[in-house]
Amino acid sequence: MQRPGSECSSRAGTQHSRDASTVWGKVQGPSTRWVIPPPTPILSPPGAVAWLKVTVAGAEEGLTGGDTLTRTTFIQRLNTSGGLAPSTGVAGTRSR
Secondary structure, eight states: OOOTTTTSTTEEEEEOTTTOOEEEEEEESOSOOEESSTTOEEOOOTTBOOOEEEEEEEEEOOTTOOOTTTTOOEEEEOSOOOBOOOTTOOTTOOOO
16 A cells, blocks of 8 residues: 555655654755744754654554554654765775
C-alpha cells in the first residue's frame, strides 16, 4: 500500500520511540528557514543537517494502538549541529 504523499521526492517522516505511531509529510519551503528581522535569512550552521518544516500528509497508529503522533499537523527540525556525511567520502573505504 502506498502512503499518501509518498509519490513526492521530498517526503519525510518520524516515528514515536515509545508507542510507534508514525507521521509523514512533505518538506516545506526553501533552504532558508527563518527571517528575523526581515529580510535577513538565518541558515542552518555549516556542516549541520538542514533545518526544516514538514507539513504532515498522513499518520498511522503504532502496532499496539499508540496514537501520540496521529494528531500532529507539522514537524520542525531546528538547532541542528553536525550530522552531514563527509564530502570526501568515508575513511578506510577502498575502490577495487
